[in-house]
Amino acid sequence: MAPNQRQRQLFISKKELKKLNGRRFSKPEESSDIGLIYPCVDTAFKLLLSARFCSAIWSHITDCDETYNYWEPSHYLLYGNGQQTWEYSPQYALRSYMYLLIHMVPAKLYHYLLEPNPVLVFYFVRCLLSVGCALSEVYFYKNVCREFGIHIGRLTLVFLILSSGMYIASAAFLPSSFSMYLSTIATAAWYGRQYELAIFATALSALLGWPFAALLGLPIAIEMLLHKQEWSKL
Secondary structure, eight states: OOHHHHHHHHHHHHHHHHHHHHHHHHOOOOOOOOTTEEEEEOOHHHHHHHHHHHHHOOHHHHHHIIIIIIIHHHHHHHHHHOOOOOTTTTTOOOOHHHHHHHHHHHHHHHHHHOOOOOOHHHHHHHHHHHHHHHHHHHHHHHHHHHHHHHHHHHHHHHHHOOOOHHHHHTTTOOOOHHHHHHHHHHHHHHHHHHHHHHHHHHHIIIIOOGGGGGGGGHHHHHHHHHHHHHHHOO
């Protein structure tokens, strides 16, 4: 029996609804950023990087853990001597050297190639942290502009540059700062519907940085589950 007019309309409306949902939850189409992101990504990166380099050079160490749990063991890895806290002692082994090794590999290359004094190695590592922070922030700014508009994006950029918290945390040699970079990337990827990158950044943040940062991935997981539930109803 052929479908009547009402059944045809219902079938068409379901197909249209599926297309609309597909457009809504799919990744945004690649398009030019002209008129969509302003200031442009290059300008925003230069502004953020300038602010982060100022932090790397002039911001003092505000946390004793940064000195004794990260800079001292790093000095030991580079030069063979340095103080050891009880967390790194083989008797307790509460802290892993993995986080330190991620940063000390480029520092070791810099030390091996140019043989600078330890003060320059110190600032080299802080500048590397600043570059990583600026890259995560500009990626966040780009996706905020695409998701919420250029006016919200401009305010976000201003707050990132002038924030005292970002000034202190951006160049801090701490796992919490490392998690901050990756959580920023995860949130930006979430805004850009790049769920694979969001999950990867959240997992890396929790495994190599700060375990409690995994809680920041809950909104991403909930939204993905809701999307799956809506798709299953179609």
